[in-house]
Amino acid sequence: MKSEKRHFSFGYKLMISYIFLLVIPVVFVGIFAYNTSVHSIQQQTTANIHGTLQQIRDNINYKTEDIMRLTDRLYYDRTLADYLRRYDDGWYSYDTTKSYLLPSLQSTIHSTKHNIALSVYIKNDTIPEVFFLYDGMDPLRKGPFYELYHLQRITDKEWYIHFPKEQYGLTTQWRQIESDKQFQNISLLRRLMDAFEPTNPQMIGFIKITVKISDILQSVDYQKIRKGSTLYIENELNEIIYISSENPNMTAEHIQSFANKDYLQIKEPIPGLNWTLVANIPNRELKKELFKVKTVTLLICIISIVVFSIVGVILSTYFSKRVTKIVSVLSSFQEGDLHKRLRYKGHDEFNQIASALNDMGENMNQLIQDVYISNLQKKEAELESLQAQINPHFLYNTLSSINRLAQFGETDKHRSMVSGLAKFYRLTLNDGLSIISIEKELQQVQAYIDIKKIQYEERMNFSYEIDEEVLKYDTVKLILQPFVENILEHAWYADRIHIRIVATAEPNGITFKIIDDGVGMSQETIDQIFIKNGIKIGYGIRNVDQRIKLQFGESYGVSLHSRLGIGTTAKLTIPYYNHSKIT
Incomplete structure (x- = not known):
């Protein structure tokens, strides 16, 4: 007699199919989540360290520029x-x-x-x-x-x-x-x-001018990076001239041995000094975070597979018609559509799976929202950081002028300069807000000019051409004063100078022009001003350009037009923006 062929019942086949349809997506989602998390952690770590190094570099540049300003006084x-x-x-x-x-x-x-x-x-x-x-x-x-x-x-x-x-x-x-x-x-x-x-x-x-290297490099501190990290400075000959490490006995020989060990190395050039800022970060700290992500991801995947398998064994027949819906939702999640949800009546295990998937979508959607909000906060932080980079030497110079006026007994000028300085900083602070009305922005630059008129008297002339239509809109604060300050520092051609500010409402936005009849600039100098880490005299111009672009987008910003011996025109373009209506 022929023996009967052994076969699996339809229920088992359906159960196996059900299990595979869930196991595969769960594994895929787990691998995708793990790889995404690893990539995100690595990117975030590198970005954070780069950001910290750039802040340290900017601090070093600020100190070197402060020394440079001393030579400008004599030059x-x-x-x-x-x-x-x-x-x-x-x-x-x-x-x-x-x-x-x-x-x-x-x-x-x-x-x-x-x-x-x-x-x-x-x-x-x-x-x-x-x-x-x-x-x-x-x-x-x-x-x-x-x-x-x-x-x-x-x-x-x-x-x-x-x-x-x-x-x-x-x-x-x-x-x-x-x-x-x-x-x-x-x-x-x-x-x-x-x-x-x-x-x-x-x-x-x-x-x-001779200064201590440690004075210039005071901000080079390993504690600003990760635990166990080492920060050091290399000169143009690749010689290590400064080290910051939790190990007080760290030497150049020790650092050179890092090349053969498991370290992440990030470099940031310091163009003004022709030096390089280098950070050595041990990968063991990063691996600990990645191991946690891997463990959690694997645990979640195992739990999900076990739960789904048990549910498939017990209720394979009941749920055979609904597997397609689950796979559909998972596919939607993979494609980025996190709004799709499962809706079932009853309180059985399948409803729990549906709830879990719905929660997963909600959580992933919430994570995306959190990342979006984080990026907005990062943008605001960058804007505040650029705002904080405006040189404070104007305050030092003004206080010094006030002191001299007091010494010489020039009471009226002394009182006018103190009043002008108070008005300037009251408008500048703006209750801590980075957005200011154009009318106040013009008042702020006028307060600055009033202070400078006390210093330069008849040598400086100033005029306005303001379209009243623009006064009802807002702008990023302190976008005009740095140009006037730049003119008074660098543009003198003879014993007198005339500055004109023009504000017009145009179809594509609001245009400001700051025009002087000073010494002018070559096109090469203008090109270098807008290069990141470019020449030092363009620092304030780049600062204004970056703040406008950061707030309003790359289509707005600063452009310069100049002719040697004739003068310079700085053109600023911003959109029609009303902060109170947007908020």
């Missing part, structure tokens, strides 16, 4: 240039040194909180030298001081001979020269030019 001082190009012996030389040169140097070293050593080398050998003898000691041990030398003392120095060719207003160099390496110092080098003939400026001296 653009025309009175100083007039004194230095006169060769008179005797009483005039002594009086020049005592009445102007030494007070100028004294004022320069006390206009910063940094401990600096200012050395000025001049070609005019009729002016006496003023200097100290170090006897092999660190020159910065005695605190802020200045020295005045004749240029012939350094003409045979290698660092002086190979100093880059002069581009007026731009040529500077940070280097470790002479005893700088021995005492962990660094010097900012810059020529001193006489711009009596703007088209052909002549060298009248050389400036050297």
